[in-house]
Amino acid sequence: MISPAGPSLASALAALLVRDLRLAVRIGGGALMGVLFFLAVVTLVPFAVGPDLALLRRIGPAMLWLGALLANLLALDRLLASDYEDGSLDLLLLARPPLELALAVKAAAQWLATGLPLVLAAPLLGLLLDIEPAAMGAVALTLLAGTPALTFIGLVGAGLAVTLRRGGLLLPILVLPLAVPVLIFGVSASNAAVVGPVPFGPPFMILCALTLVGLVVGPFAAAAALRHGME
Template sequence: MIALLVRDLRLAVRAGGGFGLGLAFFLITCTLVPFGVGPDGALLARIAPGILWVGALLACLLSLDRIFALDWEDGSLDLLATAPVPLEAAVLMKAAAHWLVTGLPLVLAAPLFGLLLHLPGAAVPWLVASLALGTPALSILGAFGAAVTVGLRRGGLLLSLLVLPLYVPTLIFGAEAVRRGGLGADPTAPLVFTAAITAASLALVPFAAAAALRINLR
């Protein structure tokens, strides 16, 4: 399993997959918003939690179609389906590789990008915590969408339409945790819900994604 994870990390880097692309998109989003809404610091601070979470969500979405696409093209997906390793575990490793390449850099860079949106200092630790707890759910749910649409021509639009509604609960609770942290309120409840969504996704979604892959490989 570790070998599969290392292989996917190498493929993601060589294929131009999520690291630089996701960070660039996140930076562009945080840079353009002040131009669109104006330089009012109070307004930017109020909308910063939502903007940062939306930017992170869309940045994760950019590279979802690559999770299984390369394996589908070179036939590796058929080998994974017949390998002794459970296909559910392979899905989990591919989602982990996507998070390490896309989600983790966003978590680390978010405090710096928060400065562009006048995010209150008290909200920064909660921003990092909510992204660290929530972005794994984005990757594993995205892996399900990628499994459903693998092999389809121009499946990127269908993938987005399928995955975005599944992202909404994580977006709501993650942004709410940051907002409460910035106001000095207790963000524990939304953080717990964010963690619960991630835990439930990690427990259930690999089985659904593996079933979708088996159907597409028939």
């Protein structure tokens, strides 16, 4: 007789994390696409505003944040879509680990594969915009604290859009307004570090708070969206 035994939740979630990271780095995976896009966006800025280093230094943190935001958005489309298209999402819904946790793990894997490289690439791109090393450290720190919020907010958008035809086009429209607070506090913390005289602490703390809220709200909202959207 077959009897259900206690599944190991941690082992199941670890398996999901490893699988998603493997998929991101294998052929056809999107791990480095975000960084490429980030580089392209940052490179385009001087063509639009001119190569004046003083100006670039001033707007640099904002440009890095915008670039990171857009690069993050670009990768969101595939966060749930590939699992939806091949039926994996059905099976994730049926499995014993709660869907909320599974989605949180998927978003974490997505951030490790696409968000973290952006944080690591930012200092290099900071060279292109002539941002000083200390200020660049601060910008990288704000990106480290803020990009998880973008991914987890994006998770909600991905959950809403995935079951729709042409959802990929809908996704940015849904997610961009939700990302406004993250952008505001990310850029103001970065600017505080670059030009002063406003203190770095308060906006940075709010940014961290936004990320924590995202970590909690994102998976629940996305799971609710999926449960209602799947047919």
